[in-house]
Amino acid sequence: MASSSYIAQQVKRRRELLTPEGLSLPLTVAGRGSRAAALIVDYIIINFILFATTILLLYLAFGVLGMKEGAGPGQLFGTLEFLAVIWLIAMFLFRYGYFLYFELGPRGATPGKRLSGIRIAARDGGRLTAEAVIARNLLRDIELFMPIVFIAGAQEGEGGLAGLAAAAWFAVFLLFPFFNKDAMRAGDLIAGTWVVEAPKRKLAETLSLSAGARGPSQETGATYRFSDAELAVYGEYELQTLERVLREGKSEALVAVAETICAKIGWTGGQGDERAFLEAYYTQLRARLERDMRFGKRKADKHS
């Protein structure tokens, strides 16, 4: 089942971080895919900035060349040289400064990471320090560019056996995140950081305040009451699926789920009034499961 394997994947990436004051904080290690996506976005931004800077400086340089009149060759050269210095320094700064600036900010994430909903954090639950951010970013060259250069070189047959060996060695860095369960890259390892999901969720509606949950349906006036046996067929997994369906509120899904539940518990009513029916069933099922939960009895799904 696709959805349950996805949930298993989520569980595999969940970590409990113990903060210094002894609170346990739930974290989800960011997936390799979203990290790759973040990196690609960041490099598109960086290269765009570099490209724009280069074009601007070239434009200025041609402007300088254009006003040959009234300036000696020395002055002309001096100006061009100044532009060249700016270009060299800008290239260096953007390449290394971009990541440092954004990851040291209050969000701990570059624009690419923000788009993918991830951020960096200290692995020991402490504070994220400037040194850690610097350390993890200095290693990016040998993790990303050197492997690509060497692997491309080895394909062309450059350097013979030594080239192949170097390519294999650098491939270890490139593939490092695939060989540890926290998906850390080499830079994360030496900096003591990791990349975690930073979800930004809105507080959703309180479902038990909805009309169907509180009493008679507004459309038909019927009140849905379910017996203990009718509620006992489902567990927490089904409850959460039902919650998702109710929050998404797609009418076809509501009808399909209502039909499934009716078939399962042997009901026939509720046609045309699926929402109120499901709200009532959800609230009563949750009340039952939460009551059991308080007594230490949990029912994971319909099979247990």
Next chain:
Amino acid sequence: MKAPTLSSLFGRREVAPPPDIAAAALRSDRFRLERENEWRRLEEIVSRMESGRLRKLSDEDVLALPALYRTAASSLSIARETTLDAATLAYLEGLVQRAWFQVYGPRTSFVGWLRGFLGGEWSASVRAMGPDVLIALAAMIAGTIVGWLLVSSDSQWYHALVPPGMAGDRSPGASPEALRATLFGEQQGTTGLSAFAAYLFSNNAQVSILAFALGFAFGVPSILLLIHNMALLGAMLWLYHDAGLTLDLIAWLSVHGTTELFAILLAGGAGIHIGRAMAFPGNRSIMTAAAESGRRAAQVMTGVVLMLIVAAFLEGFARQLINETPGRLIVGSFMLVLWLTYFYAFGRRTKDSGD
């Protein structure tokens, strides 16, 4: 993940009507309704901190932050045991996490960090990796000797060690006059020097970052890189020695070389430091050892980049403008003494009293 909506662009959304707590059919929902105003307040404070608008934060909000954070955290641990509302749980987990990152986020400003860095943390880190710097120094000396010996046994090695583009006139068989000209050549004024310096800086910075980063593989590649680069120096020394220009070459190199080679030495040492910590972590776990040494090495590396900026200035300007051996030697040894004093004498007392 979600794109910002319009309401977040326009700041405050209208205040929601107070929820009918008693009307909620579930005990866990009543728990939520009683607390959700505090959660929302925390969310708003955290959002403002995240967007960097700290100045707009009132004093009350700043004071309330730790208490609100703890309330939310304890709400979360209660909710985990009592509620099956997945959306509320997910919201709380996200909120507590975001608040935690703000409460424990990096709090030093750049200026504050720089002051601490220059005022002793950098030199303390350099001192803390003493053995590694010595290993790097040994590797560099060995590399120079190897380069010298190789070239003196067979001058063909010179072409293998020194890339042809860099060698130029400086190749075996060149006359002493030609070699002398490379050291004291007629400089065409000061044009082109600053671009040259900027180029040297970005090139050297990348080499030293490489020397550092390669330390990750237990330090071996860092050592190899140091030996390889210094063999080039050994080969050049041999060449100029044959022409009787040893001291002049050393002087020519020392203007920027004492700073630049020192920086490369530290970069290599930082790499070896990480490699050594991972190979011999002692009582710590490998992960902790790697993280501790990595952070210390990163601090040294920041300093290395600063040193390379200084070296580039010296190389680009001072070396071309001072056209005689004694003057170059004075500048070079002055820089060396300066760095040694800064790293090994400065800031000792503050560190000792701090412990």
